[in-house]
Amino acid sequence: MQSRLSFPLSGTDETPGVITMRLGELVVVFNATPERQEQRITALAGTGYRLHPAQSAGGDAVVKTSSYAKGSGTFTVPARTVAVFTTGG
Numbered sequence: 001m002q003s004r005l006s007f008p009l010s011g012t013d014e015t016p017g018v019i020t021m022r023l024g025e026l027v028v029v030f031n032a033t034p035e036r037q038e039q040r041i042t043a044l045a046g047t048g049y050r051l052h053p054a055q056s057a058g059g060d061a062v063v064k065t066s067s068y069a070k071g072s073g074t075f076t077v078p079a080r081t082v083a084v085f086t087t088g089g
Contacts, residue, residue: 008041015039020075026052027085029066031077038076045073052084 009020017033020041027049031037049068050056056064066083067076077083 008043009039018077025087027075028082029075029077029085030082032080034079036076036078038074040072040074042073045071047073047087049075049085049087052086055084 004024006022007020008022015037018037018039019030020039021028029039048070051066062078063081063083065078068085075085
């Protein structure tokens with residue numbers, strides 16, 4: 001499983017207060033900042049990610065405003081929110 005875990009925006013590409021993690025078909029964005037954040041992973045551009053069904057069907061209205069722009073590979077997550085995105089059903 002560890003071979004499928006990566007942090008594509010770590011190091012110089014890192015946004016302070018934000019951790020972006022990729023695990024298999026999942027991308028998880030931990031936004032601990034007081035502002036909405038965009039995390040662009042150009043290697044994922046063109047891939048059809050969407051908010052995980054557990055979150056999109058859940059009761060948290062804030063996390064439901066998270067989004068993904070397929071053309072640029074940009075994940076947008078509200079302030080102080082953890083959003084999970086998936087390519088799977």
